[in-house]
Amino acid sequence: MxxxxxxxxxxxxxxxxxxxxxxxxxxxxxxxxxxxxxxxxxxxxxxxxxxxxxKDKNEIVHALHQDGFRLLVSHFEVLNTVSNPFERLKAMGRAYIHFAMQNPDIYQLLFVMKEPLEHVANCFEDWHEGDRAFDILLKTVSECQGIGYFKGLDATMLSFSIWSTMHGMCTLRITGHLGHVAIARANQLDLDHLIGAAYETYVATLENLTT
Amino acid sequence: MxxxxxxxxxxxxxxxxxxxxxxxxxxxxxxxxxxxxxxxxxxxxxxxxxxxxxKDKNEIVHALHQDGFRLLVSHFEVLNTVSNPFERLKAMGRAYIHFAMQNPDIYQLLFVMKEPLEHVANCFEDWHEGDRAFDILLKTVSECQGIGYFKGLDATMLSFSIWSTMHGMCTLRITGHLGHVAIARANQLDLDHLIGAAYETYVATLENLTT
DNA sequence: GAATTTTACTAAACAGTGTTTAGTAAAATT
DNA sequence: AATTTTACTAAACACTGTTTAGTAAAATTC
The missing domain is CATH 1.10.10.60 (Homeodomain-like)
Structure with missing residues (x-):
């Protein structure tokens, strides 16, 4: 038929x-x-x-949620070509920020809005996509420890910490809160450059954790 | 009369x-x-x-916005009794997280919602309260540099970075995103303890920046 | 081929939202 | 006593997500 x-x-x-x-x-x-x-x-x-x-509006945002995560994870997976884990970690951070700046509404769908997550919880599904992205970060952090970085720190906790920093930068930028305090305080007219500079500062703090 | x-x-x-x-x-x-x-x-x-x-609903949230900031800043100002700037910085972080965990909806009003900020922008006011809170952080970071911490880093950029980490931790916790990846991955049943542990890990990374 | 069932769709309604308009009693002023 | 101002509201407007009842057309059955 x-x-x-x-x-x-x-x-x-x-x-x-x-x-x-x-x-x-x-x-x-x-x-x-x-x-x-x-x-x-x-x-x-x-x-x-x-x-x-x-079924309802939430099911639509959930579908977009899954699409968005596939896009983010795909951005991460091309970084497997970077063999040095710390270089890969730095590239991941840049990719994360780039993704958030290019797709602010999708980013908010993935990491700010509660509704899609609640939908996941209601359906007794688990959050495969989010877990996958975090696993990539966790694995990279562990590999960094394998070559001498982040000695004495718990990999999971450090991963939470790194994710928080990235997420904080992206959301403060997207919601406009960064812009409000940045005016006149930093001589960076372009906020995207400012984010980049703040990221480099953060990387510099991570770089000092080799000892 | x-x-x-x-x-x-x-x-x-x-x-x-x-x-x-x-x-x-x-x-x-x-x-x-x-x-x-x-x-x-x-x-x-x-x-x-x-x-x-x-005038409208936004004006109501803006009024609450101001109240909320006064509350947060008051939480910071009692920390002036801590003379060592790095100890004060650590206490600020704990106070920030504590404030966010105790008042999640107010926290979102202050740092997540776009509407109150847009109201500020429309009225050509400046964001006194937010600026004030950031200034306290910036001043503390500078004082830390005065006693040998964070050598060679730009104080403003580092302050952005620290704020981002705190904000990221708080929002990921409040929106439930942290909970979703934390289940089974960290053997911490209580998410508030997890936040504390992640914070301590972050402090440990900052602590290593004395050299 | 005619009658029946299924499919794909919609008009209209329900209960809710922020906000505005027109109007009304009571109080203050003239 | 007449007028104006004040403080308030009922009702409407234009939206929102969602549900219900109903309708043509296509597919299936007899």
Whole structure:
């Protein structure tokens, strides 16, 4: 029955179309300001149709959540070519910041919004994607310890600490809080340069932990 | 005319009452889930009355914003009794985390939500409270450099970096992202203890920057 | 081929939101 | 006593996420 297959494919297409439209609107206008009605209008269907493909708005953001994480992890995985673990760690940090600066709304979807995580918890799934990203960091930190870095520090705790620093920088930048205190205090007009400079300072502190 | 004064006082009282009700509801149910109607009901006035005292919902959160910052800065200022700047810096970090853990919704109001900051920008005010808190950090970092810590690092950049780490830890904890990766990975059942342990690890990295 | 069931979709409603408008009693002023 | 000001609100407006009931068209069954 080729017909049912074609219809099945069409249904899958529509589900993707909803997601594409949602992603575009979310990144344009943010999560809260994007209505189901707006998504429906963009794909030229009625709002009720959305609910035939996704249980609710949270299920849509969860789907985008998974996509976003795949994108981030893919950014990390190309760094496997960097053989020196500390160089790889530094590159990971830069990649993380770059990802957050290029996709601020997706970043917030992944690491700031509570709703997608709650959806995960409600479905009794585990947070594969987030775990995977953290594992990559943890593994890299451990490998750094293997070549003499971070002596005497707990790898998991240090990984939390590093992640926190990266996350803090990115969110303070994205929400505009960094901008407010940076004005007049740092002679960096471009905030993205400022983030870079702050990151280099942080790397310098990590660099001193070889002894 | 004592009468107009009494009325004036009554008006000020009502304005405070709105704020108190709003704060209670915000911290109970969060910003998004607290409606003007709910605030109105709590103070037993009609929703329209709120708009006679505050321009819009953002002006209410901005007022709470200022209150919250005063509370945080007051937590910092008692630390002036600690004479050693590095000890004071460590105590500041603990105070910051403690504040965030005890008042997660206020913390988000101060450092996560964009709306209050946008309100500040729209009114052409500057962000006194936030600036003040950052200045206290910056001053402490500089004093640490005065006794041999953080040699060769830019004080402002290092302050950004430290703030980012603290902010990252607090927000990852509050939003639940830390909890999701921490399960099974760290043998810490209590997440608040985990935060403490991660903080101590971070302090240990700072401690090694004396050389 | 006709009758039935399933599919894919939607119009309209429900209950909620922030906010504005028009209007009303009571108090203050003239 | 008449007028103006004050403090307040009922009701509406334009939204929101979501659900319900219903409808054409396609697929299936007889």
């Amino acid at each position: 080729g017909v049912t297959e074609r219809k099945e494919r069409h249904k899958e297409d529509l589900k993707k179309d909803i997601l594409t439209a949602a992603k575009e609107l979310f990144t344009q206008k943010g999560y809260e300001s994007t209505s189901i009605r707006a998504i429906a209008e963009k794909i030229e269907y009625s709002p009720a149709t959305i609910y035939l493909y996704y | 004592g009468v107009t004064e009494r009325k004036e006082r009554h008006k000020e009282d009502l304005k405070k009452d709105i704020l108190t009700a709003a704060k209670e509801l915000f911290t109970q149910k969060g910003y998004e889930s607290t409606s003007i109607r709910a605030i109105a009901e709590k103070i037993e006035y009609s929703p329209a009355t709120i708009y006679l005292y505050y």
